[in-house]
Amino acid sequence: MSFREDGQAALDWAANYLETVGELPVLAQVEPGEIRARLPASAPEYGEPFADVLRDVDEVLLPGITHWQSPRFFAYFATTASEPGILAELLAATLNSVSFLWRTSPASTELEAVTLDWVAQLLGLPDGWHGHIEDTASTSTLAALAAGREATGGRVVVCSEHAHSAVDKAARLLGLELRKTAADADFRLRPDRLDLTDAAAVVATVGTTSTTSVDPVSQIADACEEAGVWLHVDAAYAGSAWVCPEFRWSQVGVERADSLVVNAHKWLFTPMDCSLLWSRRPEALRAAFSLVPEFLRTSDEAESLSDYGPALGRRFRSLKLWAVLRCYGREGLQARIREAVRLAELFEGWVGDEPGWELCAPRHFSLVCFRLDASDEENEALLERANRTGELFISHTKLEDQYVLRLAIGNERTTEADVRRAWEVLRREARGG
Numbered sequence: 001m002s003f004r005e006d007g008q009a010a011l012d013w014a015a016n017y018l019e020t021v022g023e024l025p026v027l028a029q030v031e032p033g034e035i036r037a038r039l040p041a042s043a044p045e046y047g048e049p050f051a052d053v054l055r056d057v058d059e060v061l062l063p064g065i066t067h068w069q070s071p072r073f074f075a076y077f078a079t080t081a082s083e084p085g086i087l088a089e090l091l092a093a094t095l096n097s098v099s100f101l102w103r104t105s106p107a108s109t110e111l112e113a114v115t116l117d118w119v120a121q122l123l124g125l126p127d128g129w130h131g132h133i134e135d136t137a138s139t140s141t142l143a144a145l146a147a148g149r150e151a152t153g154g155r156v157v158v159c160s161e162h163a164h165s166a167v168d169k170a171a172r173l174l175g176l177e178l179r180k181t182a183a184d185a186d187f188r189l190r191p192d193r194l195d196l197t198d199a200a201a202v203v204a205t206v207g208t209t210s211t212t213s214v215d216p217v218s219q220i221a222d223a224c225e226e227a228g229v230w231l232h233v234d235a236a237y238a239g240s241a242w243v244c245p246e247f248r249w250s251q252v253g254v255e256r257a258d259s260l261v262v263n264a265h266k267w268l269f270t271p272m273d274c275s276l277l278w279s280r281r282p283e284a285l286r287a288a289f290s291l292v293p294e295f296l297r298t299s300d301e302a303e304s305l306s307d308y309g310p311a312l313g314r315r316f317r318s319l320k321l322w323a324v325l326r327c328y329g330r331e332g333l334q335a336r337i338r339e340a341v342r343l344a345e346l347f348e349g350w351v352g353d354e355p356g357w358e359l360c361a362p363r364h365f366s367l368v369c370f371r372l373d374a375s376d377e378e379n380e381a382l383l384e385r386a387n388r389t390g391e392l393f394i395s396h397t398k399l400e401d402q403y404v405l406r407l408a409i410g411n412e413r414t415t416e417a418d419v420r421r422a423w424e425v426l427r428r429e430a431r432g433g
């Protein structure tokens, strides 16, 4: 078989998958070790046809896939790998650019700068911020906090008790102490409780993982400015909503941040992985990360984006983001974000109107936090039963020591009928099946 024929088969496979993913059980219905047991223990001695690989994807791997592309994937933060993004990934793999220096891939380096400027404009961010792409928000946050440590010499990272565990991990890796600050009744960091003694950086979150609460960034920025502390804003999920002006209330104060992360792979329809990191102080990122051994020295008068983060070899990630921005446009992005929020609002209304159920946190974007008015054990059992049906996948959190269910909308294929079906399954399972 030729690359062209195998490629056609792979593309057909992808198209069929996307057309039928809504019919597959959302959460993989396998036991730990089951997929491994179906795979040979060693690689084949002699090469096999690609068609055999494709067959085994279907027969061996597919049962062990939790379908993030399903329209009824409502766990964590639901995401979309859009069709333009998928096709651009094929092109990026084909080019296989490794853009650690400008000369190793001028187009990748420059397209990355352009797409980050485009997204900054779409989201209404200040002009002139330096942007680049990391794999995940975990890495972006690590990079931002390394820059904060470099710029301030501080030894402590401060964040709210609702900040993502990526902040804890970055602090640990950087040898910085972590100081968690209490949150208010709506799960927002309390600025009156901030203690910035010896602080290198504060992480403010716009759209926390548990509830999408929005920290008061302006007040946190006041405190950071007064204390000379780096302000990093984690808008990994909610930042994409700023493409719609009606969600920019949650952006107030972000213009004063030293760095900001938004994950295009969360709610900007770009396949995993694509985390956008901007900074208004790029020299601090360079001070933290630039290291030029002799074999990387060139006479090029152009920047290398590996000077802004931990990785040297960098994938051509901007290609998929560029494809999404071009094929969807501002209008297409806005329409998808607004639809996700509309569906979340609908679901919130159904839960709010149903006796025996309660809403557990204000809904700001496309996440609804709710629970059955029953014990934690009953809510946990309900989540397990509902997920086991394969008809939907939701996740949970704990708020004020209570087990809370989370339904997050973010897949572009999710329709009102999918959300209604999820609600019917939850009500049915709550009644005992």
Ligand SMILES: Cc1ncc(COP(=O)(O)O)c(C=O)c1O
Pocket (backbone or CB within 6 Å): 076, 077, 135, 136, 137, 138, 139, 164, 166, 205, 207, 208, 209, 234, 235, 236, 237, 263, 275
């Ligand atoms: C607010 C927030 N920050 C950071 C992260 C970590 O993102 P990543 O998986 O890209 O490291 C998440 C993941 O859900 C998140 O919700």
